[in-house]
Amino acid sequence: MDLSSKVVDQSLKARATRVAAIAAIHAEDVDKAGRFPNEAIDALKSERLMGIQIPVDCGGEGRSTSEIAELCTIIAQSCAASAMIFAMHQIKVSSLVSHGVDTGWHRTFMRKICSEQLLLGSATTEGGIGGNLRNSICAIEVDGDRCRLEKDATVISYGKHADAILITSRSHKDAPPTDQVMTAFLKDQYTLEQTHVWDTLGMRGTCSDGFLFKGEAPAEQILPKPFAEIAAQSMLASSHLLWSALWYGIAVDAFTKAQTFVRAAARKAPGTTPPGLLQLAEMSSQLQVIRSNIKAGLGNYEQALSDPDRLSSMGFAVAMNNVKIASSEMILPVIHQALRICGIMGYKNGTPFSLGRHLRDAHSAELMISNDRILGNTATMLLVHKQETGLLG
Ligand SMILES: Cc1cc2nc3c(=O)[nH]c(=O)nc-3n(C[C@H](O)[C@H](O)[C@H](O)COP(=O)(O)OP(=O)(O)OC[C@H]3O[C@@H](n4cnc5c(N)ncnc54)[C@H](O)[C@@H]3O)c2cc1C
Numbered sequence: 001m002d003l004s005s006k007v008v009d010q011s012l013k014a015r016a017t018r019v020a021a022i023a024a025i026h027a028e029d030v031d032k033a034g035r036f037p038n039e040a041i042d043a044l045k046s047e048r049l050m051g052i053q054i055p056v057d058c059g060g061e062g063r064s065t066s067e068i069a070e071l072c073t074i075i076a077q078s079c080a081a082s083a084m085i086f087a088m089h090q091i092k093v094s095s096l097v098s099h100g101v102d103t104g105w106h107r108t109f110m111r112k113i114c115s116e117q118l119l120l121g122s123a124t125t126e127g128g129i130g131g132n133l134r135n136s137i138c139a140i141e142v143d144g145d146r147c148r149l150e151k152d153a154t155v156i157s158y159g160k161h162a163d164a165i166l167i168t169s170r171s172h173k174d175a176p177p178t179d180q181v182m183t184a185f186l187k188d189q190y191t192l193e194q195t196h197v198w199d200t201l202g203m204r205g206t207c208s209d210g211f212l213f214k215g216e217a218p219a220e221q222i223l224p225k226p227f228a229e230i231a232a233q234s235m236l237a238s239s240h241l242l243w244s245a246l247w248y249g250i251a252v253d254a255f256t257k258a259q260t261f262v263r264a265a266a267r268k269a270p271g272t273t274p275p276g277l278l279q280l281a282e283m284s285s286q287l288q289v290i291r292s293n294i295k296a297g298l299g300n301y302e303q304a305l306s307d308p309d310r311l312s313s314m315g316f317a318v319a320m321n322n323v324k325i326a327s328s329e330m331i332l333p334v335i336h337q338a339l340r341i342c343g344i345m346g347y348k349n350g351t352p353f354s355l356g357r358h359l360r361d362a363h364s365a366e367l368m369i370s371n372d373r374i375l376g377n378t379a380t381m382l383l384v385h386k387q388e389t390g391l392l393g
Contacts, residue, residue, distance in 0.1 A: 012063065015047040016071040024078035028350075030205035031081070031357050034198065036161050037205045040075070040082035041119065049086070051114030053093045058107055059114035065094070065238055066298045069245035076249025077256070080361040081205025083249060085119075085158055087242040088206075091235060092120035092166045095182065095223065098234035105220045109164075109184060120184075121162030123213060127152035131369045134231060135177040139170035140222065147183065147219040150212070154196055157208040163187050167213060168227055180227035183217070190215035202360030233311045237301045239369075240320045244294045244327035247365045251290065251331040254338035254358045255283050261342045261353055276341035283337050290330050297323035314385040321378045328365035335359050 008014075023040035030037045044050060053068055054060025068090050076083035093113065100106025112118060124133050138151040149169050156165065164186045171181045196210025223230060258280055265274035300319055304310040335358050339346045342353040349356055 012049075012052070012067055012071060013074065015049060016074040019043040019047055019049065019082075020075050020078040023075055023082040027079035027082075027205075027357070030079060032204075034200075034204040034207065036158055036207045037079060037082045037085065040079055041085060041161070044082075044086060045117035045119075048114075048117060050089065050117040050119065051093075051110070053090055053097055054110045054114055055097065055101065058101070058110040060110065065241060065301055069242055069294070069298055072242050072246040073249040073252065076246035077253040079205065080246060080250050080358075081203050083246040084203060084206050084243075087246050088122055088157055089120050091238045091242060092122055094234045094238040095166065095230050096184070099223050099225045099230050103220070103224050105218070106184070106223070109221075116163070118163035119158070119161065121156055121159055121165040123151060123153040123156045123159075123165050123167040125153065125155040126168075127154045127210075129177075130154075131373055133168070133236075133369065134180070134228065136168055136170045136180050137177065139173045139175060140181060140183060141173065142219050142222075145219050146216060147222060148216045149183065149185075150214050152195070152210075153213045154210040155198075155208045156192070156211055156213070157206040159192055159209055159211050160207065165190065165213070165215075167215070171226070178228070181222050182227045182230055183215075183222045185215040185217050185221065189217040201363060202357070203364045229312070232317065233308065236317070237297075237304075237311075237320045240324035241294065241297050241301060243365070243368060244290075244297070244323055247327050247331045247362065248287075248290050248294055250358050250362050251287060251334040254335040254355055255280075255287055257346070257353045257355065258283065258338040258341040261345065279337050279341055283334050286330060286334050286337075290327050290334075293323055293326050314381045315388075318378055318381055318385055321374050324369075325371055325374060325378075328368075328371060331362050331365060332359075335362050 019040060022043040023037060026037060026039045051060040052063040056062045072083050072087045075086055096106055096110055125131055126137055128137050129135050138149060141148045149167065151167060151169060164184055166182055166184050168180050168182050170177065171179050191214050192211040194209055195212055198208045258276065262274050262276045262280050297320060304316055310316055335355060339355045339359065342355060345351045345353040346355040348354060
């Protein structure tokens with residue numbers, strides 16, 4: 001027996017932890033330069049994490065949203081931009097898994113994602129529409145067995161680095177704005193002419209430039225379900241849950257820095273209560289609320305997956321919207337508290353306690369589909385939907 005050979009832990013957690021270790025080395029440079037986190041994404045691919053959500057009979061591992069959310073939290077503790085790229089890719093995969101398993105082209109595409117570890121991008125935001133996901137101006141043109149699309153896509157994260165883009169449009173030139181479809185275009189089937197530069201406060205490594213997208217492909221690449229169903233049954237829930245999971249990761253890392261800071265102060269003055277200790281306890285309580293909210297949302301989603309009526313219900317949409325609103329708003333006070341605890345060491349860049357990147361990245365959460373827009377949508381549903389009043393059921 002060769003005792004020197006080490007068995008590599010192939011659990012999902014171990015694979016993501018190895019990715020996070022690489023992401024951590026480059027996170028500061030990725031943020032400063034606003035560059036794509038090549039090293040972390042290469043690590044995700046070499047750990048074969050891109051296709052894990054895809055069913056086993058399409059070449060994947062059939063992993064659940066909860067398992068993927070856990071990986072987002074792990075990676076976000078090192079580099080939120082890398083975690084966001086992983087989350088957005090998995091959100092696109094979730095639409096293929098939920099709505100593409102019955103069509104030949106999409107099944108083959110899922111096999112290709114697994115075998116070649118492809119990275120999928122998303123183009124829903126459009127000039128003139130903004131973050132109103134359920135409306136499009138552009139329309140896909142189907143001509144025999146071909147389709148063509150031109151879209152003023154004002155934000156496409158890692159657009160230049162994606163191997164394929166899933167893009168929304170109206171279903172035909174006379175369709176109303178809400179009659180939408182989503183189409184998968186492969187890299188060699190589209191061109192991107194850059195129209196906006198992503199030079200932002202935070203999430204700089206997502207490289208979410210704007211482009212004029214022009215694509216042509218076989219019409220069979222249009223997902224067979226209306227986008228209304230895709231949005232309600234896979235995309236909105238997985239977006240809110242995976243985004244929340246990674247935002248939680250940012251807040252957890254801020255807490256860890258504050259805890260390390262307070263512990264060091266306690267060691268320096270044994271027998272005294274170090275400053276920041278009570279605030280740390282308060283942060284721990286806030287983190288528990290955020291974590292419980294996300295875990296409950298994940299449980300709700302996974303139960304609803306087997307019940308299409310529940311998945312499309314108002315109660316479910318309200319619950320998912322509420323997960324997003326709460327986690328995006330609650331992470332900011334936690335990070336702010338960490339900054340107060342670490343003081344100048346947190347405020348300065350380049351110290352073990354630096355929190356500038358955390359704070360800047362976390363500010364994207366409330367805008368990433370504007371919370372005002374989401375609250376407006378929930379408010380309309382609450383005119384008829386009954387608020388949950390009990391704890392069980
Ligand atoms: C890090 C990051 C990555 C992203 N990546 C992508 C991507 O890959 N692909 C993609 O398509 N998009 C992407 N986006 C865009 C994102 O999903 C939203 O579309 C975008 O953030 C919305 O921009 P907006 O501020 O113009 O919002 P809009 O929704 O257009 O809103 C503009 C303003 O109007 C207000 N408002 C809008 N509607 C209402 C309402 N109903 N009630 C009250 N007030 C309202 C809001 O407060 C907001 O300030 C990304 C965004 C971020 C932050």
